[in-house]
Amino acid sequence: MRRGEHIVERDDGEILVLFEVGREAHSVIGQRLKHIVKETCWNKHDKNHLDFSWAWAVFPKDGACAQDLLAHTENNFVSEKEERLKSRIMIVDDEPEIVRGTRKILQNYGYQEFLCASNGREALKAMEEKTPDLLIVDIRMPQMSGYELIGRIKENYKTKDIPVLIASAFQIDADQIDKYNKTKAIPVIEKPFLSEDLIEIVNYLL
Numbered sequence: 001m002r003r004g005e006h007i008v009e010r011d012d013g014e015i016l017v018l019f020e021v022g023r024e025a026h027s028v029i030g031q032r033l034k035h036i037v038k039e040t041c042w043n044k045h046d047k048n049h050l051d052f053s054w055a056w057a058v059f060p061k062d063g064a065c066a067q068d069l070l071a072h073t074e075n076n077f078v079s080e081k082e083e084r085l086k087s088r089i090m091i092v093d094d095e096p097e098i099v100r101g102t103r104k105i106l107q108n109y110g111y112q113e114f115l116c117a118s119n120g121r122e123a124l125k126a127m128e129e130k131t132p133d134l135l136i137v138d139i140r141m142p143q144m145s146g147y148e149l150i151g152r153i154k155e156n157y158k159t160k161d162i163p164v165l166i167a168s169a170f171q172i173d174a175d176q177i178d179k180y181n182k183t184k185a186i187p188v189i190e191k192p193f194l195s196e197d198l199i200e201i202v203n204y205l206l
Contacts (some may be wrong), residue, residue, distance in 0.1 A: 007040060015040055021058065030056055034080065038204070048109070048140040048199050053077040063157040081110075084206045090115040090132035092123045092149065093167070094141045100189065102136060102167070106202065120144025124152060132162060134206055147173070150186065163205040167191055167198075 006018040017036050022030050033056045041052055055073035063069035089111055093098050097135040099116050106114070115132055117123035119141040135153070139146035148165065153159045166172060186202055 005036065009040070026102060029058065038080070041206065047065065048196055048203065050203055051079075051081045053079050056083070073161055084203065085110040085138065086109065087133035087206050088113040088130065089202070090114060090117065090121065090123060090126070090135045092117045092141070092146070093138040094118045098138070098167075101189060102198070105198055108195070109199045111202075116138060118142075120146065120149030120152070123149055127159065132161065133204065135162060136167050136202075137163045139172065163191060165201055166206060174177075 008016040011015070015037055017033055017037075019032075026041055037054050040049070041050060055076045055078060057063055057069040057072040057076075058129050059069060062072040086172065089106060091114060093099050093102070096118075098116075103114055103116070115123075115126050115130060117126055121144045123135070123137075124144075134150075135151060137146040146168070150164055150166075153164065155161060164186050166186055166188045167190075168188065172188055187205070189197060189201060
């Protein structure tokens with residue numbers, strides 16, 4: 001919990017979150033709230049089938065009192081699962097069977113929109129036309145490695161906030177990651193991975 005956040009869990013499965021906002025865009029506020037609720041639910045439910053609805057209201061824009069703010073949220077609930085399953089996932093790996101297998105696992109859990117690339121250069125080119133909501137990236141690839149791809153993504157203000165998952169059969173060079181990525185830690189999953197482990201991390205990142 002961040003400083004200034006107040007979280008109240010009710011017996012009926014409701015979670016109320018209060019926190020002070022500055023001049024952030026409403027979309028940023030909404031995403032922050034969603035992740036607070038998701039983290040609160042994370043250790044209490046099936047991570048692979050997490051399903052909850054969420055809504056938010058800003059004082060005084062959406063209501064002048066608690067009753068008005070709660071009424072606003074009740075009329076604007078969004079299904080986190082339905083929203084998450086609409087996400088566009090990019091899989092970057094030079095082994096076609098890995099790409100197909102990863103895609104099949106994600107499809108089995110309801111994800112439907114994908115971008116695929118065999119190296120970093122292909123990924124960057126594809127991202128010029130469509131922006132993914134999540135990247136699953138191999139490290140050892142021809143032409144442009146996963147390390148460099150991550151660096152290019154994180155240095156571009158348009159793509160720096162896209163979550164990344166590293167999927168690799170080799171040990172990750174932490175110094176290389178630190179060189180290219182100055183923001184928060186990037187999760188790593190070792191290949192070959194279990195479908196349950198992959199979907200747990202993907203659900204959390206989205």
